[in-house]
Amino acid sequence: MTPTQPLPPAVYIVGAGPGDPELLTLKALRLLASADVILYADSLVPAQILESIGSQAETIPTANKTLEQILPLMIDRVRQGQSVVRLHSGDPCLYGAVHEQMQALVTAGIPFEVVPGISAFQTAAAKLGVELTVPGLVQTIILTRISGRTHVPEPEELASLAAHKASLCLYLAARHVERAQEALLLHYDRDTPVAICYRLDWPDEQLWVVPLHQMAEVTRREDLIRTTLYVISPALAVRPQAGESGGDDRRSQLYNPTHSHLFRPRAQV
Numbered sequence: 713m714t715p716t717q718p719l720p721p722a723v724y725i726v727g728a729g730p731g732d733p734e735l736l737t738l739k740a741l742r743l744l745a746s747a748d749v750i751l752y753a754d755s756l757v758p759a760q761i762l763e764s765i766g767s768q769a770e771t772i773p774t775a776n777k778t779l780e781q782i783l784p785l786m787i788d789r790v791r792q793g794q795s796v797v798r799l800h801s802g803d804p805c806l807y808g809a810v811h812e813q814m815q816a817l818v819t820a821g822i823p824f825e826v827v828p829g830i831s832a833f834q835t836a837a838a839k840l841g842v843e844l845t846v847p848g849l850v851q852t853i854i855l856t857r858i859s860g861r862t863h864v865p866e867p868e869e870l871a872s873l874a875a876h877k878a879s880l881c882l883y884l885a886a887r888h889v890e891r892a893q894e895a896l897l898l899h900y901d902r903d904t905p906v907a908i909c910y911r912l913d914w915p916d917e918q919l920w921v922v923p924l925h926q927m928a929e930v931t932r933r934e935d936l937i938r939t940t941l942y943v944i945s946p947a948l949a950v951r952p953q954a955g956e957s958g959g960d961d962r963r964s965q966l967y968n969p970t971h972s973h974l975f976r977p978r979a980q981v
């Protein structure tokens with residue numbers, strides 16, 4: 713018996729990144745440019761992304777639709793032989809509600825492929841000019857959210873994750889910021905820097921770096937209720953900067969002349 717070849721994808725679930733069209737992958741760009749239909753989460757994918765590709769595709773915003781309305785639209789277009797892109801903000805694997813879409817496509821016998829995108833936390837770190845894993849300081853990144861209408865399982869409650877004092881990227885939390893701050897303060901020092909990142913890469917982007925004890929106050933003062941990411945990290949305190957307060961000399965072993973490894977067996981001092 714010859715093994716069956718997998719069918720080519722009929723639907724591409726594509727990550728759009730946070731908003732800058734230049735952060736689309738080449739693959740995403742190619743698929744968007746050649747798609748017949750693009751279903752996109754208009755609450756989080758800015759219009760500038762679709763404008764930038766100059767596509768002639770039918771575009772279907774989905775923010776006001778239920779999954780039960782979206783799926784027949786996708787399946788119908790696939791059955792008409794059209795190429796379908798389902799565009800999600802950031803990377804689809806994070807809070808993208810793609811699990812149930814993928815399950816429904818499998819059930820309908822429709823092959824799909826997921827194309828990754830840049831998540832909001834990666835753009836935040838880039839804009840802040842910070843490595844979230846600074847040797848000797850912090851080596852773990854936690855991506856999480858706070859319980860809202862979607863319940864976070866009890867072992868993952870923010871208060872227990874905060875105990876690691878890692879670089880913690882907190883999604884979907886602006887509406888619950890007081891509760892988030894309270895949970896974080898159980899473990900992080902009150903002066904731990906927090907980057908409040910509002911609509912990164914959108915035309916009205918704003919960024920503040922404040923001590924943890926001011927996280928809620930600044931969020932409320934600026935009236936941030938959505939599309940806000942918080943990065944709580946000791947690494948923000950050692951951001952590379954000029955002047956006397958800069959010049960933190962922590963470094964990894966990777967390019968250290970005192971350290972040898974497979975690709976640099978002898979120290980080249």
Ligand SMILES: C[S@@+](CC[C@H](N)C(=O)[O-])C[C@H]1O[C@@H](n2cnc3c(N)ncnc32)[C@H](O)[C@@H]1O
Nearest residue numbers: 730802803807831832883884911912939940941
């Ligand atoms: C439904 S989740 C989608 C996350 C997305 N899949 C990602 O990888 O970035 C929406 C949340 O992601 C964060 N987010 C997404 N895009 C953002 C942006 N451009 N600026 C700041 N935060 C963003 C916010 O916390 C927002 O509430």
